Amino acid sequence: MTAYDYIRDGNAIYERSFAIIRAEADIARFSETEADVAIRMIHACGQVEAAKNFAFSPDFVVAARAALAAGAPIFCDAEMVAHGVTRARLPAGNEVICTLRDPRTAEIAKAIGNTRSAAAIDLWGERMKGAVVAIGNAPTALFYLLEKLRDGAPKPAAIIGMPVGFVGAAESKDALAENSYGVPWAIVRGRLGGSAMTAAALNSLARPGL
Amino acid sequence: MTAYDYIRDGNAIYERSFAIIRAEADIARFSETEADVAIRMIHACGQVEAAKNFAFSPDFVVAARAALAAGAPIFCDAEMVAHGVTRARLPAGNEVICTLRDPRTAEIAKAIGNTRSAAAIDLWGERMKGAVVAIGNAPTALFYLLEKLRDGAPKPAAIIGMPVGFVGAAESKDALAENSYGVPWAIVRGRLGGSAMTAAALNSLARPGL
Numbered sequence: 001m002t003a004y005d006y007i008r009d010g011n012a013i014y015e016r017s018f019a020i021i022r023a024e025a026d027i028a029r030f031s032e033t034e035a036d037v038a039i040r041m042i043h044a045c046g047q048v049e050a051a052k053n054f055a056f057s058p059d060f061v062v063a064a065r066a067a068l069a070a071g072a073p074i075f076c077d078a079e080m081v082a083h084g085v086t087r088a089r090l091p092a093g094n095e096v097i098c099t100l101r102d103p104r105t106a107e108i109a110k111a112i113g114n115t116r117s118a119a120a121i122d123l124w125g126e127r128m129k130g131a132v133v134a135i136g137n138a139p140t141a142l143f144y145l146l147e148k149l150r151d152g153a154p155k156p157a158a159i160i161g162m163p164v165g166f167v168g169a170a171e172s173k174d175a176l177a178e179n180s181y182g183v184p185w186a187i188v189r190g191r192l193g194g195s196a197m198t199a200a201a202l203n204s205l206a207r208p209g210l
Numbered sequence: 211m212t213a214y215d216y217i218r219d220g221n222a223i224y225e226r227s228f229a230i231i232r233a234e235a236d237i238a239r240f241s242e243t244e245a246d247v248a249i250r251m252i253h254a255c256g257q258v259e260a261a262k263n264f265a266f267s268p269d270f271v272v273a274a275r276a277a278l279a280a281g282a283p284i285f286c287d288a289e290m291v292a293h294g295v296t297r298a299r300l301p302a303g304n305e306v307i308c309t310l311r312d313p314r315t316a317e318i319a320k321a322i323g324n325t326r327s328a329a330a331i332d333l334w335g336e337r338m339k340g341a342v343v344a345i346g347n348a349p350t351a352l353f354y355l356l357e358k359l360r361d362g363a364p365k366p367a368a369i370i371g372m373p374v375g376f377v378g379a380a381e382s383k384d385a386l387a388e389n390s391y392g393v394p395w396a397i398v399r400g401r402l403g404g405s406a407m408t409a410a411a412l413n414s415l416a417r418p419g420l
Contacts, residue, residue: 006378008324017376046374046401083293114218164256166227168216191256
């Protein structure tokens with residue numbers, strides 16, 4: 001009869017995971033608080049090498065943490081991002097909002113000639129001001145967000161820009177880093193990214209330390 | 211004023227993504243139907259190199275597709291996996307079930323001396339028979355599932371075993387591939403995996419073709 005030898009204690013698994021990541025990952029170029037975010041992102045994707053693609057604007061961690069502590073809502077482009085946020089970690093019972101499945105999204109998409117992921121942003125309205133925005137899936141959502149900021153939309157407190165994939169993902173994140181219209185940002189350069197890394201960044205920012 | 215040049219049509223983005231993956235990924239060792247699953251998994255993680263870690267038991271795709279077509283429920287270890295399943299693709303309005311947040315899970319975890327992710331499996335009961343099981347987050351859930359199968363639990367139609375991370379992930383997937391107690395399986399070897407790849411596999415299996 002096969003016996004399986006594995007750690008069954010959740011906290012012990014976390015601690016051991018973070019220790020392995022600290023030992024293997026090249027995170028010396030990050031500040032201490034950026035490193036905490038980076039470690040959780042690495043944890044989410046299972047790849048220490050991913051860290052070389054992480055980039056943060058200098059004001060990102062402070063701005064995002066302050067916004068969350070003050071009760072800012074979190075706007076997500078995808079249900080998977082929203083459902084990856086650990087509610088118990090949030091400092092102020094922050095709302096986590098995804099409007100992708102709002103019944104109005106499909107017609108907005110037609111009207112603006114863009115994807116539903118982009119169209120969903122049009123429903124964030126004035127509440128985008130001071131919010132934390134987390135784009136973990138659709139490059140079109142990040143591009144459209146930049147277009148809206150260019151055209152004078154309310155400015156979020158911070159943007160987590162981590163769409164994944166082969167068409168537009170790298171380009172949309174480069175565009176955010178090049179000109180974020182004054183909004184602090186975090187990205188994963190290139191094709192890497194996704195809902196798990198994005199949710200991990202949010203979960204890290206929600207509470208100081210690991 | 212910055213103009214952003216990007217593809218705004220969702221279908222065109224999918225088609226172009228899949229074409230890039232076909233051109234770059236080394237998927238010749240897969241059958242045609244396995245390749246469809248592999249392409250969606252690559253799409254979800256943004257890495258063509260990930261394909262070298264994918265492994266399927268010979269009967270996996272046929273068994274999983276048949277179960278879904280016959281209306282089998284899908285049991286997931288994580289909310290992110292469940293929320294990554296595109297309901298409109300499911301062939302028979304299949305139920306997608308995650309019991310992690312069931313109020314009974316915490317006390318079961320204490321009783322069995324394991325994580326909540328593992329404990330949640332105890333709530334699947336007889337419905338696990340013939341179901342599609344998708345483990346995309348917790349190695350402990352996959353190990354515990356194997357322990358239950360070893361001890362005579364009802365057999366699923368197929369197991370997607372793709373937990374991610376640094377502690378137990380690689381080992382749990384190797385254990386599944388080594389002895390799945392007769393259940394067809396799919397894994398991502400090593401540390402890679404996660405909810406996005408797992409949901410992508412489910413979405414691929416839900417409908418023939420890409």
